Amino acid sequence: MNEITLIEAVNRALAYELAHDDSMVVMGEDVGVNGGVFRATDGLQARFGRERVFDTPLAETVIAGMSVGMAAQGLRPVAEIQFMGFIYSTIDQILNHASRLRNRTRGRLSCPMVLRAPFGGGIHAPEHHSESTEALFAHIPGLRVVIPSSPSRAYGLLLAAIRDPDPVVFLEPKRIYRLNKQAVEDNGEALPLDSCFVLRPGADLTVVSWGAMIHECQQAAELAAEAGVDIELIDLATIKPLDMETILESVGRTGRCVIVHEAARNCGVGAEIAARLAEEGLMSLMAPVRRVTGYDTVMPLFRLEEHYMPSTARILQAVNETMEYV
Amino acid sequence: MAQIAHFDIHYDRFLNEAGEVEQPLPEFAKDTQTLLSLYKNMVYTRVYDQRAIALQRTGQMGTYASILGQEAIGAGVGHAMQRQDILAPSYREGGVQFFRGVKPSELFLYWGGDERGMNFNESRQDFPVAIPIASQACHAVGAAYAMRLRKQPAVVVCMLGDGGTSKGDFYESMNVAGSMQLPVIFVVSNNQWAISVRRTDQSSCDTLAQKAIAGGMPGQQIDGNDVIAVRHYVSSALERARTGDGPSLIEAMTYRLGDHTTADDAKRYRSQEEVDLQHKKEPVGRLRNYLIANNLWNDDKEQALIAKCEEQIETEVEIYLATEVQPAKSMFDHLYATLPKSLQWQRAQLPGEE
Structure with missing residues (x-):
């Protein structure tokens, strides 16, 4: 049985969707050659090229804002914020733009983007690397906030988040990135959002x-x-x-x-x-x-x-x- | 110590403040129809602007940000853009938007408190105005990335003000645009005032154009009240970006002749003498002087144009005023592509039929 960890499930979902949706791109700090500091994007640039899996400059505001611009023009950006502690400068873009672009334009433009970030404590990380501030985002109308708790739900929920026509903040509990393994079939099947x-x-x-x-x-x-x-x-x-x-x-x-x-x-x-x-x-x-x-x-x-x-x-x-x- | 890099910032214009030719005009400016098209857009924008302020003053519209004095930037940028290009505007760019096919009735609707004013009938990939300053610079680089990835021959035009160049969004976006060599241009309408803060208190840079250098792209300053200069240099920047030579920045020097918005009182922070001096440099009269001096325009044509613009704008006002308020429940209609089941009970609490 092919059992994988939660972080491997994230990687697998990203790879599946990159292979099946030409409009999807993966971006963020160190997501390219390095494959992400937790290896969520490991191997993706080699497989899908530098145009679709690319490193951004070290600048969270523009990572989020650029995603808004890409999504508004029909791409499906999946951007990684390296740790949730660095996500706060994106709130302007998430709250003022991503979550309300559809509403502002009465459906003319929309924002199907995903902002992924590892979050939570318990791995003896440095300062600003351990907070759980999902409630900040849960207060924002027009946004979805999704948190997986197992490899299989990480795979299915991330696929659902990428395919969702609206913006999703996808928070990955890094303490359980490699805690246990589960058999996760790479069948491209999403799990339902908005459901317990x-x-x-x-x-x-x-x-x-x-x-x-x-x-x-x-x-x-x-x-x-x-x-x-x-x-x-x-x-x-x-x-x-x-x-x-x-x-x-x-x-x-x-x-x-x-x-x-x-x-x-x-x-x-x-x-x-x-x-x-x-x-x-x-x-x-x-x-x-x-x-x-x-x-x-x-x-x-x-x-x-x-x-x-x-x-x-x-x-x-x-x-x-x-x-x-x- | 060795000098390892060298940068120059150039300034240019074709018409001086009196509308006199300072140097040979670019080819497009020899075409009368093009010049008249630019002029008509500027006059139309000014009539729109006056009517918008009047609507606000008479309680028929909300707070509005006047374009007075900056019409040449709108006309020049709007005329230079191609249809497939994408605009990421600040909130003082009605002139550009009119060239893009946006209707005054749509902008009235927006400033009149109705989201439908951002659902343009034309140029439907253009972004609506960005109120959070310079946040649209990030959208512009993202859109430019999308254009390049899909090999679309479109350039994204990001418009912002002098105050916007102080924001991190602007620096981060310039840096991305430069490092990725994206098809985007930045047009800074330097109207000298960020509400009440003077340009010189905003930054100690000699020019705002030089901020482009740190983003790894060329920057230049032009007289933003000379529509020929705006049209010419924006066209060049667009062409450069369209052919894969990357982004650039234009600082267009102008002056905000009106208050920041109808909620502002500029007399609190600047003198009437300063504003009077700037009125002598304003762009509409400058081009008119040129056109008259070259026998391309006269008083009769001027009166006829103003009358026509007023009539057209009045029709737009009527469309705006006749637009019924959206149903209360509509605040849920475009929150998500499909309203989540868990929010339907909140929608049901609002008045109105299903």
Whole structure:
């Protein structure tokens, strides 16, 4: 069986689509000969040429803005921002242009671009290399924010993101780039966007998470099962727009919900989910919705990062307290 | 110490401030129809501009950015561009857009608070105006990359102001355009004012044209109130880019005779004497003087042209004012190609039929 890692799945999806869509280009810092600092674009320039897989100057604003211009003229640019810590200068282009070009021109021009960036902590990286700030992008109308949590979802969701007619910020949890391998058939089949994935059905409590934290949530669910608590685990996958239907249906059955994210707590995506549960699912709740998140601190340098990031133990504690609530 | 690189910035014009010929005119300027076409666009733009301000002052339109004094840049650039070229404009480029087939009614609609004003009927690959300063420079280089990749013989024209040359977007885009030798040109309308900040307070560079050098491309300064110079040098820059010789920058010297926008009061930061002096250099009268001196124009033709422009603009005003407001729900219509299921309940909350 041909098993691959998440980063290999990203590479495979890029290669598949480059081979099947002449309008697609891959661009960014060090994505050419070097194949990207994490090797997401390894071998692509050799295979598809320097016109379609190219290094840009070291300038994030123009990487994003150039993508807008290319997409508006019918290309499908997939641009890499080397780390999420360097994505912030692209927000002007993403918020003011990419996400609203279709709306501004009443559909005359559109912006089918993908901005990929590795994000999240846990790999003892230098300063500015470990933050999880997906909520900044989730606030932007007209944009999609997608986060895979496994090799197979990275492959299928990235294909969907590239083919989507609107801009997508595709955030790759770098802590699990090489954590485990999965068999991923290179069949070009995309997974649906705007939909959660129920990774584990359960009857007692719903855990909602995304990205690398899915790994800790799965561990917590297994440990909880040993203690007789049957957890339903939902991978949000598309952070924006939010598939509340799946979450409400699940919580409607379980009556209890724990949301887990690595990002800071205040105004995190978990806050939106909790608010929507309060607005639309209050009557089915048997306990307060709980969030297990990073703290509202600056992401600490790596000597302390394990204390910042939600652990399996913290998730289990929240699960147990939610189960015990009467 | 050895000098290892040497750069020159040149300045040029054909007509002086009185409309007198300073040097032999380029070939195109010997064609009367071309000169009249440039002149008519400038007059048309000025009539449009006056009417737009009047619409705002009478509460029939929103905030508007006047073009007064900069008409030669619009006419020269618009006339030099070919149909398949792509425009990435700032918000003071109505004159170029008219040559591109954009209608005054569309621009009125835009400044009147309606997105449909950016859904042009013609030149449909042109970008709408960019309000965030110089952000369109990035789009221009991206579009130019697309043109080259698909081997389309089109050049992208990025227009921005003197203030825009202070932005990182501008420097990053120039750097990309130069390093990749893309088919794009940058036209800087240096109208001396970034709202209230003088050109000399904006940058200590002797010229803005020299900023091109750092981007790895030639830059030159021209008299932006001489439409013959604008048309000539923009054509050369377009031709150069079209034949694969790469990008270049033109700094067109002009002056913003009006307020920054109808929400601005330029009297707070500049003297009437300064503005009066600049009125003597403005572009429409300059070309008119040349045309009259060469027996190509007279008062009767002038009156007839103004009357015709006013009539045409009035028709455009009527089209604008008769355009019904979009349904409230339409704010969801072009948010995504297909509205995500999860947003449909929000759309349903707005008034109006399905």
